[in-house]
Amino acid sequence: MLAALLIILPLLGGLLVLIAPPQRAKHVTLAVSSVVFVYSVVLAFIFGPHWGTDEFALTGAVTWLDGIGITISLGADSVSLLLVLLTTLLMPLCIWGSFTAITDRLREYYGWMMLLQAAMTGVFLARDLIFFYICFEFTLVPMYFLIALYGGSNRARACVKFFIYTFTGSMITLAGLLYIAWRYAEIAGFWSFDIAQLTSFAVDGLNNYPGLSQYEQAWILLALMAGFAVKVPLFPLHTWLPLAHTEAPTAGSVILAAVLLKLGTYGLYRFVLPMVPLAVVEYAPLIAVIAIIGVLYAALICWVQRDVKKLIAYSSVSHLGFCVLGLFALNPLGVQGSVMYMLNHGLSTGALFFLVGMIYERYHTRDMTQMSGLARRMPVWAFFMVFFVLSSVGLPGLNGFISEFLCLIGAFTASGDAGAYPGVLGPWYAAIAALGMVVAAMYLLIMVGKVVFGPLKEPAVHHSTGEQSHLPADLTLREIGVLVPLAVLCVYIGFQPRTFTGAMEGSIEGVLAEYPATVRQQQILQQADLPHFDNAGLVLTMPESTDIGEVNHDG
């Protein structure tokens, strides 16, 4: 049970905080989370030969409710492990970054952080549906309290909305997942919640049962999307996000953007793509259109924001639109780009939230109209701000470019003559989404132009307590220490993406394994005179008789 320690250690850390003196809480959690990070790196080495394959390693299971087949079963493939590494890397940074920002209720704060880490890691490592779902939902509780206790002025509304909205969505997701398990129990005669088993059951069937019909798959897709799309968040289900981000404390925003949103895309990657391929192929264009609308819609909204934090929050909506677009390109390039996007967005947007938090700690405002030219006062901060903005804009040579480029080229090439993989999107999808690149440059550079550059204008400090910040004008060594690891990774990924893309190649091929077969099936369907678009997408060929229900249904 090597992987289990990744969950148990933070839980123990949480207990340790409760008995430690409040002033020591931050040091205890920093130590624990650093140990967890080092341990996760060791695990990455132990994982060794499995990088680049689609195998799950570091597995282990404990029977929990034997009667209905629920176990606590853990395991990681390369994509899960990368996301775990992202989580374990960001956690100590978040804790270190909170040292001066959090001044009371210390034990609860750091305790919740530890619980949050355990839950997030659990999501990525779970190989059992019920355990996955429990962890998935449990992330809400610590986050709820982090916002409710340490958030901004409008935190009550923000945390309730955050909780209810995402909770509602994931209930529907649970229903969809349970449906598969229920069908499995019906066919197999016993309950199992093993994700691998259910996936293969959903696609390939069992005991003469040919797998879920396209019709069932469509409903399951809808149910799964309900939860994951809220979490991502996909337009138009995103409205909880700007509010939650703006009101959350800095570390909360960082985790929210860097990891919690990735639970949604990870869910899409782990469950939606492999479990319901027929429905995905059918509805991918629709989802891609929604994602593209989100990209442009949120980008335009970013443009008119005055609150820097809200701007970055909306930019997350825009960026994750690219991520979803890449995922539903359903070809290796797009999905590679999408998974890279999960990591890169975590690094650069996480860092941007840190940077905004550093300003907020000094001036107690995030209003762009109240400040300008801060580069003069805080050159080091300005350097990092511009750096991470460029990473977010997708400047080649930094990480953001790799993922954005792959997502777009994936969507672009997913057209009719795409070969083995289903060509459900096409050039127009990518071309229109790529406009988001231009608008992203606009809103982020306008923000930089206002806040970082220009004549110096510092906001008058008017905190409710009237306290002047005790921090020095420019960043402290601690704050630089928080940012440097992220910056180094950004440059490294920009020039050596191969380390990561190579590592997850196998896992992605595994997730997409069903799709070439789906293509063949579709070709057969097309030959069976179903309506289809020809290669150029110009002529709709209508058949004499259309009966989708007949095809691929066991009856």
Place this chain on the structure above:
Amino acid sequence: MIPALHNLQFLQPKLLPLAMVDHHHADPVAFPIAHAIEAMSWAGWILWLPMISLVLCGACAALRIRNKLPAIITVLSLAGSFFVTLLLYLNYHEPVTIHLFEWFNIAVGDGNSFVAAFSLYVDKLTLLWMLFVTGLSCLIALYASEYMEADLKSGYARFFAGVSVFVFAMSSLVMGDNLLMLYLGWEGVGFASYWLIGYYYQKPSAVAAAKKAFIVNRIGDLGLALGLYLTWHHFGTIQYTEIFAAIQHGVDAEHGETGGWYIKYIPFMLMLGAFGKSAQLPLYVWLPDAMEGPTPVSALIHAATMVTAGVYLLCRMYPLLEALHPLALPTVAWIGGLTALLAATIGMAQFDIKRIMAYSTVSQLGYMFLGVGVMTTYGGAYHVFTHAFFKAVLFLTCGAIMHGFAGQLDLRKVSGLTKMPGWRIVSWTMFYACLCLVGFPYISSGFYSKDMIMAQAFISHGPGFTALGVIALVTALMTAYYTFRVWFRVCLGPVQYEMGDEHHGDDEHGDDHHGHDKPHAPRWAINTTLLIITLGAIASIVLYYTHWGQDMVAGSSAGGGVPSAHHGETHGFWDDPHTWMPWVASITTVVGIIIAWFFHLAKREAADQLKAILLANPIIRWLPTAMENKWYVDELYHAVIRAPLWIGGHILYWLDMNLLDFAIVDGIAHLPRWLGRAFRPLHNGILQSYAVSMAGGIGLVALLVLFMPRILQWLGGGG
């Protein structure tokens, strides 16, 4: 006949694909394609040296080093880059690719991979570009070491770090062996440009100009990115060697290997990128504003090197432009010709000498595009080469004036520079560069390169190419006028000046070592640089007569645009444009210079009178006004593009807050509570009431979803 004309004789129309569009098949352009070699990875130092310089300059900034160390580091490493380039040139035998390290390599199924390595494609075109890029960068860094010295206390290291980034990016743009590495360099130089235009970051106009440059370039980059995707989609590779092989193998619009109608748009997408980077219509608007940057930056990035990247791209991809769409090259030609004309008209009516030079750059870039478009890549590339030198001199002399006169750039406020002590080198190098810019017969390099382009416009057959040739001649007249307007105003005439109001740099506590009342003449670094680059401009004439430039282009992917050396039979003077063009162009130029001499030296008040007359006439009053206001293009873009998007953003934000979030989401969230209230009032706090009522709703939805298939199946009678 004079000898030079004889030398021009070899330029003769070649049977070009456009002449035979009806054949559908462009002849495969024969040029040697590079092959990969293991050796010579030392060529990578051309890229690594600026990178090292960047890191060291960054370290200087972090360590608060306040001396000229960053400049020394940068000049030395750029000199190193230049010498490595020179070595590469001396060791050059045939086109090769040199692998440095792996970058992208992603399996895409079917056993194919998306590969883009950090590899260098070295052919003569690469070397031509790299020689002047590294050489001029090094010299301009030397110039900047003196020019920027007032900023030693603030941004000195930051400036040189930016220059290093630029050279790194430009080198990967030019040397990359695939479109993605070109794209890296492409955005990289855009970023370096952003960094350096916004160098005086406390000046709102500089920040705005930097932002504008980056964003407008991004629009072009979008085109380049789409071109790249299309190329990948249709050729299954983005490496030049494989693309060229496919083209030579005969992939054209009708018989594409993978088919598809999109393939025709590859040239246009790439072109959009080129128009953005090289400031052509409709994306030229960022370049004049880019003059907010320090002058060495304007000279290096916004005149000599970066802005020629678009021409490089078109030369590199020339076989594609030729093969994939019959209208691709004419589009380039027309955009280039119109840009040249438009920019010249604006340049005539400006007073800021740096802005005039900026518009002249846009205009000359237009000539280069015109050259590529009328199928003389040699003319285009050679004009890039000559222009790099003389335009660098022009900007650097403008910079010296600005430096010496505390930021004064208005040509009405400085006069008689030749007669001031210490300004002789500046004014006479400027004079020679002006001659080059206008294409003064025989003694200036611009004469040869520009003639080649203008003559070819009359030779090649294409839609309206003759009209383009006429436009180019009219533009040449305007060029002669506005260029010498500057020189006659600033360098000749009575000695009088008015100091500007600017300290160097942005530090209000900076101790400017000269007062505000007296100009100070440039010292050795500036003067030496000016002399060396002027010598380079003179030397590029020699390169013409030795056919060096032609040779450099002929062996590369742009070889299709080098006219063959055989001369057809000519009957009279007017039969061969190469015979009459030197005469016509020379006369045009001299007329332009004479007009400038009359209005701006002999009788300066006549210029004001003329303007007063024009403004007094209500019918033509708009003309000078519109020219001075740059034809209101910025205002137009603002009204048509930026304003609607901005208003759209506000509307969407309002809808997001009020319709989507408040009305729909909160409305639905409250629905169960209202329903619940109807049955049984809930009084136990907000969260719980939400949770309980929502859970009820969710349960219903979940049940519905769970049993929906069953219900529907039942409804559908088990079908």
